[in-house]
Amino acid sequence: MQVSIVKYNAGNIRSVDNALRRLGAEPIITDDPTVLRNSDRVIFPGQGEAESTMQYLHEHKLDEIIKGLTQPVLGICIGMQLLCRHSEEGNTDCLGIFDADVRRFRPTEHNQKVPQMGWNTINDTKSKLFEGFSKPEFVYFVHSFYVPLCEATIATTDYIQPYSAALHKDNFFATQFHPEKSGSVGEQILKNFLL
Amino acid sequence: MLAKRIIPCLDIKDGTTVKGTNFVGLREAGDPIELGKLYSQQGADELVYLDITASHEGRKTFTQLVTRIAEEINIPFTVGGGINELQDVDRLLNAGADKISINSAAIRHPELINDIANHFGSQVCVVAIDAKQTANGWKCFLNGGRLETERDLFQWAREANDRGAGEILFTSMDHDGVKQGYANEALSRLSAELSIPVIASGGAGVKEHFRDAFTVGHADAALAASVFHFGEIPIPELKKYLAQYVQIRL
Numbered sequence: 001m002q003v004s005i006v007k008y009n010a011g012n013i014r015s016v017d018n019a020l021r022r023l024g025a026e027p028i029i030t031d032d033p034t035v036l037r038n039s040d041r042v043i044f045p046g047q048g049e050a051e052s053t054m055q056y057l058h059e060h061k062l063d064e065i066i067k068g069l070t071q072p073v074l075g076i077c078i079g080m081q082l083l084c085r086h087s088e089e090g091n092t093d094c095l096g097i098f099d100a101d102v103r104r105f106r107p108t109e110h111n112q113k114v115p116q117m118g119w120n121t122i123n124d125t126k127s128k129l130f131e132g133f134s135k136p137e138f139v140y141f142v143h144s145f146y147v148p149l150c151e152a153t154i155a156t157t158d159y160i161q162p163y164s165a166a167l168h169k170d171n172f173f174a175t176q177f178h179p180e181k182s183g184s185v186g187e188q189i190l191k192n193f194l195l
Numbered sequence: 196m197l198a199k200r201i202i203p204c205l206d207i208k209d210g211t212t213v214k215g216t217n218f219v220g221l222r223e224a225g226d227p228i229e230l231g232k233l234y235s236q237q238g239a240d241e242l243v244y245l246d247i248t249a250s251h252e253g254r255k256t257f258t259q260l261v262t263r264i265a266e267e268i269n270i271p272f273t274v275g276g277g278i279n280e281l282q283d284v285d286r287l288l289n290a291g292a293d294k295i296s297i298n299s300a301a302i303r304h305p306e307l308i309n310d311i312a313n314h315f316g317s318q319v320c321v322v323a324i325d326a327k328q329t330a331n332g333w334k335c336f337l338n339g340g341r342l343e344t345e346r347d348l349f350q351w352a353r354e355a356n357d358r359g360a361g362e363i364l365f366t367s368m369d370h371d372g373v374k375q376g377y378a379n380e381a382l383s384r385l386s387a388e389l390s391i392p393v394i395a396s397g398g399a400g401v402k403e404h405f406r407d408a409f410t411v412g413h414a415d416a417a418l419a420a421s422v423f424h425f426g427e428i429p430i431p432e433l434k435k436y437l438a439q440y441v442q443i444r445l
Contacts, residue, residue, distance in 0.1 A: 138444040
C-alpha cells in the first residue's frame with residue numbers, strides 16, 4: 001500500500017512520517033500531484049496557522065489537488081481545520097470539504113488556558129477510525145481553534161464546550177488531535193485508517 | 196476534561212541520562228531512548244530531554260539523539276539546553292522535537308520568544324525559569340542556576356507569557372533535588388497570573404508532592420527526574436494515586 005503525506009509549509013510533518021514508519025508503512029512526503037492522486041492513502045498533517053498555510057496550498061495548486069482526491073484522506077490538526085469551509089484564524093477561506101467553520105476558543109474561566117495542550121478524552125465515537133476502543137480514550141491535543149459539532153462529527157471532546165475531535169465525510173477523515181503523538185491509542189487510530 | 200500531565204525529565208550528557216542534586220554532582224541514570232520508551236509505556240504524558248553538554252561536539256551528538264528519539268517515541272517530547280538563537284530551534288524541530296525549551300537565552304534576549312512564536316507557533320515554545328527565593332523575593336537565575344539576575348520570577352513569567360511563550364516550566368532551585376515537595380505557593384501565584392500552562396519542577400520526593408502541585412499549586416503538569424530514574428516512584432502507581440484527586444490519563 002502506498003501512503004503519501006502532503007508536503008507543505010506546516011510543522012510536524014516528520015512526526016507523522018515517523019509514526020507511520022513505526023507501523024511498518026513506508027510513506028512518501030510529497031507535493032507531486034501525480035504521486036498524491038495515485039496513492040492508496042493520503043495524510044494531510046501539520047501544525048501551523050490557517051492563513052499562511054492556505055496561501056501556500058493555493059500558490060502551489062495543492063488546494064485543488066487535495067479537494068479532488070478520491071482515496072481515503074486523513075487530515076490532522078491544522079489539516080483538519082483547513083478541510084473546513086472557513087477559519088476564524090486570519091479570517092481564512094479554506095477547502096470546504098466539511099460544512100463547518102473553525103472558531104477560536106473563548107475561555108469562560110481562568111483555568112481554561114488557550115491553547116488546549118495535553119491529553120483529553122474522545123467521546124461518542126462513531127467511525128471505523130475508533131474500532132477497538134471500549135471506553136473514552138485519551139489522545140493528545142495542541143490547538144487554539146476548534147471545529148464546532150456538526151453533521152460530519154464522528155468524535156467529540158469537551159474543552160470549554162463540546163466540539164468536534166474528529167470528522168468524516170465521504171473519503172475524507174480528520175482528527176483535531178495528533179494520533180502520531182497519542183501513544184498506543186494513536187497508533188491504533190492510524191492502523192484503522194490504513195486498513 | 197483535560198488531564199494533568201506527568202513529565203519525566205532526562206538530563207543528557209554525552210549521550211547518557213544523568214541527574215544532579217541541587218544542580219551539582221551528577222549520577223548516571225541510563226540510556227535516554229530506552230528510558231524514554233519505558234516511561235512512555237508506563238504512562239508518562241510527555242518527556243523532556245535537556246542537553247547539559249555545552250560543547251559544539253556535544254550539541255551535534257544531541258541533535259542526532261533527538262532524531263532517534265523522534266523515530267522511536269510515540270508521545271510528545273520537549274528538548275532544551277544550549278538553545279541561543281532561532282537557528283537552534285529550527286535544527287531541533289527539524290530533528291523531530293515537538294517543543295523546545297529556552298532558559299538563559301530568553302532572559303538575555305527576550306525577543307527570542309517573540310521570534311520563536313512567530314516562526315513556529317507558541318505551542319513549541321516552552322520558557323524555563325530557574326528561580327530562588329531571596330531577601331528581595333523570587334529572583335531568576337541564569338546558566339543552570341549559577342548566576343543571579345535582577346529579574347523577578349512573576350514579572351518575567353508574565354512577560355514571557357505576553358511575548359508568546361506556550362508554557363512556563365518553573366524550577367524552584369531551593370526545592371530541586373531535596374525531595375520535600377514543589378514550591379506550591381509560587382506555583383499557585385504563577386498559575387493565577389498567567390494565561391498559559393505552568394509546569395512544576397523541582398522537589399518531588401513522594402506521591403503526595405505531585406498531588407499538592409496540582410491541588411495546591413494548580414500546576415497543569417508536574418516534572419520530575421530522579422524519583423522516576425531510580426524507580427522510587429513507579430509512574431503507573433503514581434498516576435493511579437493521583438486519579439483519586441485530579442483528572443489523569445490512565
